[in-house]
Amino acid sequence: MQGSVYFDVKSLPGYGKLVQVVIDEAEEISNSMEKRSPQDFALWKGSKEYEPFWLAPWGKGRPGWHIECSAIASALLGESIDIHSGGVDLLFPHHENEEAQCCAHHSIPQWTNYWLHSGHLHLKESGKMSKSLKNTISISDFLKEYTSNEFRMFCLLSHYRNSIEFTHSSMEHAQGVYRKIEDFLVDCEASINGYKDTGVIDEPEVLKSLEEARISIRSALADDFDTSKTTSIIMNLIHFVNKMLLNKRNDVYVGSQAAGLVACCNFVKNTMESFGVTSSTGQKHSETTVTADVGLVIDSALTFRNTVRELSISSLKDKDIENRAEKSKSNSEALLKACDNFRDDLRSAGIIIKDHNKKSSWVYNKAGVDRTKTTGKM
Numbered sequence: 582m583q584g585s586v587y588f589d590v591k592s593l594p595g596y597g598k599l600v601q602v603v604i605d606e607a608e609e610i611s612n613s614m615e616k617r618s619p620q621d622f623a624l625w626k627g628s629k630e631y632e633p634f635w636l637a638p639w640g641k642g643r644p645g646w647h648i649e650c651s652a653i654a655s656a657l658l659g660e661s662i663d664i665h666s667g668g669v670d671l672l673f674p675h676h677e678n679e680e681a682q683c684c685a686h687h688s689i690p691q692w693t694n695y696w697l698h699s700g701h702l703h704l705k706e707s708g709k710m711s712k713s714l715k716n717t718i719s720i721s722d723f724l725k726e727y728t729s730n731e732f733r734m735f736c737l738l739s740h741y742r743n744s745i746e747f748t749h750s751s752m753e754h755a756q757g758v759y760r761k762i763e764d765f766l767v768d769c770e771a772s773i774n775g776y777k778d779t780g781v782i783d784e785p786e787v788l789k790s791l792e793e794a795r796i797s798i799r800s801a802l803a804d805d806f807d808t809s810k811t812t813s814i815i816m817n818l819i820h821f822v823n824k825m826l827l828n829k830r831n832d833v834y835v836g837s838q839a840a841g842l843v844a845c846c847n848f849v850k851n852t853m854e855s856f857g858v859t860s861s862t863g864q865k866h867s868e869t870t871v872t873a874d875v876g877l878v879i880d881s882a883l884t885f886r887n888t889v890r891e892l893s894i895s896s897l898k899d900k901d902i903e904n905r906a907e908k909s910k911s912n913s914e915a916l917l918k919a920c921d922n923f924r925d926d927l928r929s930a931g932i933i934i935k936d937h938n939k940k941s942s943w944v945y946n947k948a949g950v951d952r953t954k955t956t957g958k959m
Contacts, residue, residue: 584627584640588682590620596681599696600673622678624648647678651686654679660687666697669742697806700744718747727752733858734759737808758816762853765819766860767935767944768826769846773839777937780828787822787841791848794818798852808856815849881926888919 590596602620623645628634634641644652654662660683667676676696683692704716711717723732735755739745772779794814801810822845850860892912924934927943934943 584625584642585615585623586625586639587616587621588624588678588685589617590622590681591618593681593685595684595690596620597677599677599680602673622647622674624682647675647682650675651679651683655683655686660689661691662693664695664697665693666699669698669700669744672696672698697741699741700739703744703746705746705748727756730858731756731759733856734812737812737856737858740805740807740809742805758812759858761816761819762849762858763860763944764935765823766846766850767933767942768823769842771935771937771940771942772826773842773846774942776940776942779842780825782825782839782842784841787825787845790818790821791841791845795848811852815852818845819849877930878927878932881923881930884926885919885923889916892916 625637625639625642626645627640627642632643634643654665665676665679676698680692684690731752732755735747735752736745738755738758745751768777771777794817797814798811801807801814804810822842853860892915896909896912924936927934932943932945934941
């Protein structure tokens with residue numbers, strides 16, 4: 582097109598470092614007069630009649646597709662950048678041409694040190710999720726069924742280069758993994774704080790496994806940011822420590838051996854938080870910003886109080902000594918059932934209660950709702 586300016590790819594040594602494009606001779610011969618090679622790409626596109634345009638020394642037109650990203654990145658980050666990411670569909674020609682024009686502009690052999698190309702998110706029925714295909718799910722709709730932590734876990738379970746398929750079963754799997762991690766952290770804290778008896782903690786073995794996990798995770802992340810392998814290592818560590826926590830012996834209490842447990846708990850929590858997967862544990866209740874449904878909590882507490890009150894009044898009124906033992910058992914069962922109902926109601930408000938041997942502990946799910954049993958169609 583008259584007034585267009587093209588990048589001569591043959592003038593830049595190393596063009597094609599991301600994707601080697603093979604051009605056959607027939608295509609080379611049929612090349613238009615505007616380009617010297619079919620691989621040449623537009624830096625400036627001459628405008629057609631009635632198209633928007635800007636004035637430039639070489640005529641009316643607009644910037645080529647790849648100029649925008651190169652111009653912004655160069656203006657903000659200078660003549661080189663460390664990491665450049667994007668979808669796998671941008672690998673060629675967009676990123677290849679970004680690299681080429683920036684190398685030429687800055688007179689450097691390499692513009693980006695590391696390219697990270699992620700796979701697409703797919704829906705089972707309609708392929709790649711895309712605005713143009715009108716098959717997207719809004720964040721607000723998504724968060725009605727799942728939490729942001731659960732979605733981050735869903736992403737971590739796959740290598741970032743792989744395409745992933747969004748289904749309810751895959752999300753349920755991610756929910757399960759997240760719940761195991763959260764339960765582990767809660768159980769560790771309950772054991773450390775003396776809320777529950779714990780098994781024999783072999784501290785040297787825990788610290789040894791922790792260091793092995795630390796080394797393995799560092800290696801997995803250095804090998805093309807393998808979060809799937811990292812998650813597997815975390816789960817293996819949790820399984821190893823859980824076996825000790827659950828292997829109870831009545832004659833042993835190992836609060837004095839908590840250092841290894843604390844180190845392991847902190848490592849798991851910090852590793853997951855580095856990926857954006859936050860935990861409800863580790864904060865004093867007075868420091869936790871709780872935004873649960875206050876009305877639901879009060880209604881549940883009132884229902885529980887009424888149940889306890891009615892059972893107590895009934896017991897006091899009953900003067901038949903022979904029936905008291907049987908009624909006491911019945912009342913105890915009713916009270917335990919009321920406790921369970923109260924716990925379930927609080928879970929619906931985002932307050933998760935865990936019962937231990939000695940005491941109970943609670944955490945607040947910031948999503949505000951327990952969605953572990955949610956099902957439905959997208």
